[in-house]
Amino acid sequence: MTVPFLDLRAQRRSLAPELDAVIAEVLEEARFIGGPRVDAFESAFAEYLGAPHCVGVGNGTDALEIALEALELERGSEILVPALGFIASSEAVTRTGHRVVFCDCEPDLYTASAQDVARRISPRTAAIMAVHLYGQPCDMAALLALARAHGLKLIEDCAQAHGAEYHGRKLGTFGDVAAFSFYPGKNLGAYGDAGAIITRDGALAQRCRMIANHGRVEKYDHRFEGRNSRLDTLQAAVLSVKLPHLDEWNHRRRRAAERYVHRLAGCGGVVLPRVRAGAQHAHHLFVIQADRRDELQRALRDRGIETGVHYPLALSQLEAYAYLGQGGEELLAHRLSSRVLSLPMGEHLSDGDVDEVAEAVRLFYESARP
Numbered sequence: 265m266t267v268p269f270l271d272l273r274a275q276r277r278s279l280a281p282e283l284d285a286v287i288a289e290v291l292e293e294a295r296f297i298g299g300p301r302v303d304a305f306e307s308a309f310a311e312y313l314g315a316p317h318c319v320g321v322g323n324g325t326d327a328l329e330i331a332l333e334a335l336e337l338e339r340g341s342e343i344l345v346p347a348l349g350f351i352a353s354s355e356a357v358t359r360t361g362h363r364v365v366f367c368d369c370e371p372d373l374y375t376a377s378a379q380d381v382a383r384r385i386s387p388r389t390a391a392i393m394a395v396h397l398y399g400q401p402c403d404m405a406a407l408l409a410l411a412r413a414h415g416l417k418l419i420e421d422c423a424q425a426h427g428a429e430y431h432g433r434k435l436g437t438f439g440d441v442a443a444f445s446f447y448p449g450k451n452l453g454a455y456g457d458a459g460a461i462i463t464r465d466g467a468l469a470q471r472c473r474m475i476a477n478h479g480r481v482e483k484y485d486h487r488f489e490g491r492n493s494r495l496d497t498l499q500a501a502v503l504s505v506k507l508p509h510l511d512e513w514n515h516r517r518r519r520a521a522e523r524y525v526h527r528l529a530g531c532g533g534v535v536l537p538r539v540r541a542g543a544q545h546a547h548h549l550f551v552i553q554a555d556r557r558d559e560l561q562r563a564l565r566d567r568g569i570e571t572g573v574h575y576p577l578a579l580s581q582l583e584a585y586a587y588l589g590q591g592g593e594e595l596l597a598h599r600l601s602s603r604v605l606s607l608p609m610g611e612h613l614s615d616g617d618v619d620e621v622a623e624a625v626r627l628f629y630e631s632a633r634p
């Protein structure tokens with residue numbers, strides 16, 4: 265038996281009649297940019313989150329970049345970004361003319377350490393990027409308190425956290441602005457690139473919408489230079505079909521995560537992930553810390569079990585950020601990058617799949633004993 269890391273084909277099969285119908289309708293309508301289907305998805309996603317404004321854009325990276333640009337922070341400001349994560353979060357900072365300052369993460373929760381964030385706030389700091397990594401909600405109480413105390417903006421990177429909650433409220437509604445990605449493999453994925461910006465601030469939403477569409481308010485009425493990053497009609501239609509299933513899919517992910525924890529409890533060589541108190545995790549990824557990680561990954565692969573590493577290097581260790589000089593810092597994020605292993609996770613997993621993966625992990629450590 266093999267266990268795939270994720271199974272987009274199975275998800276499509278479960279919704280094939282609806283998806284095929286809606287795709288055929290869009291092709292027949294021959295309206296591929298904007299229109300009521302994009303408006304409808306934006307409204308549905310905003311309502312799902314409990315947020316007043318949603319602006320569909322081309323992808324999650326653009327969502328971060330446009331959101332940052334719309335905040336109109338002073339050029340060259342410092343923005344705190346967790347060192348453990350994906351480059352899109354820090355890229356957006358640099359590409360909008362600001363300076364990345366990497367901060368460390370919390371042990372076994374993996375999101376930004378508020379203590380380390382506090383330590384790195386300087387007179388030039390303008391914002392904190394709260395990345396809900398792996399679907400784990402950040403310590404929003406602590407980060408919001410820091411933002412308030414120092415007059416900083418808070419940007420949420422929700423690319424891995426669709427539907428996750430913190431004390432009963434959906435992520436994406438805490439910061440000044442939030443970015444979502446609908447990359448195909450995310451908890452809510454399109455059939456190509458897509459993304460969205462969420463905010464409470466109507467003026468900010470309008471600025472984002474204008475930046476994403478050539479700075480225009482109406483056709484050929486351009487108030488400033490923007491860019492082209494729009495949510496395709498076809499992607500909006502696909503997302504509208506999928507959105508009503510997100511909670512059920514997340515529920516299945518949660519069950520799989522709980523089963524992993526149960527089955528792997530006490531397994532030597534492994535540190536299991538925790539869920540923050542008061543939080544509802546989205547379980548985009550199920551990440552363990554593993555002794556002899558690469559060997560374990562190979563052993564699992566030999567048994568047909570696909571795993572991933574998120575991420576093999578902390579952002580601060582990447583060549584792209586050598587100029588910041590943080591690669592040599594003593595960070596937990598640096599140590600974790602050689603220990604993290606993502607086990608298969610998604611709504612496709614059966615109890616049997618989870619048991620098989622857990623058993624294979626146990627076997628690896630037990631058979632390795634002298």
Ligand SMILES: *Cc1c(COP(=O)(O)O)cnc(C)c1O
Pocket residue numbers: 323324325326349350352353395421423424444445446447457458459
């Ligand atoms: C996927 C991802 C992004 C970027 O989203 P794209 O749609 O691929 O551009 C940003 N941040 C995080 C944490 C991600 O996982």
